[in-house]
Amino acid sequence: MGADVLDVLKARLAEDHLEILGGFACEDEEGLPPGTRSVLMLGPAEPGFWARLTAAPEWDGGPDPVDRWSRRVIGRIACDLRAKALFPFGGPPYRPFYQWALRTGRVWESPVRLLVHDNQGMMVSFRGALAFKQVIETPPVAERPCETCSKPCLTACPAGALGAAGYDVPACHAYLDQAAGNDCLTAGCLVRRACPVSAGYARLPEQSAYHMSRFHKAGRTA
Ligand code: SF4
Ligand code: SF4
Known part of the structure; x- marks a missing residue:
């Protein structure tokens, strides 16, 4: 079941030039929706993300177009996959994306304390996360490039x-x-x-x- 969801998710994310930056398993954890067993963290996939975003209706000159786009796109994917969308903006209080990222095994604290990702380096940014009630296979851990x-x-x-x-x-x-x-x-x-x-x-x-x-x-x- 987890693998099917993952395949569908990857295809949906690719349409919007988003990708899974990492994930972690959990069980009835405070700060996450009740019953959450897996969290997948999402960010831009380049090339293509910026062009997709700036062609979207949210790029209308109004405030916070990136956040509004993330809420619509990731929210819709969450609904379709019976997941719950979580966002790093919209607080306070804010979700602990920094600490969640460190739990993925693919993101680390750099020597200057900003986060560094195994593929995106210090350009890593999170547009949202998906909390699933089922166990989803999370991306394998990587070696810290530093x-x-x-x-x-x-x-x-x-x-x-x-x-x-x-x-x-x-x-x-x-x-x-x-x-x-x-x-x-x-x-x-x-x-x-x-x-x-x-x-x-x-x-x-x-x-x-x-x-x-x-x-x-x-x-x-x-
Ligand atoms: S934006 Fe420029 S001045 Fe600011 S921390 Fe980075 S390198 Fe230094
Ligand atoms: S990979 Fe090198 S440059 Fe990049 S954050 Fe780590 S130590 Fe710094």
């Missing part, structure tokens, strides 16, 4: 805002306000881009620029 890496993420930030000590968010925003910060704003965080695993994932600079502009705008108004 173990054999020269760790360029530790020194890539020109502002010294993101490194082994973590993320100095005000220092990052201060750098983005300068002309030198334009590269980060238009093509994405240099730390995330420095990761060799990120480099192998086809995320478009336009997507990174969109998220950077939202991050920086929120920082200015905080």
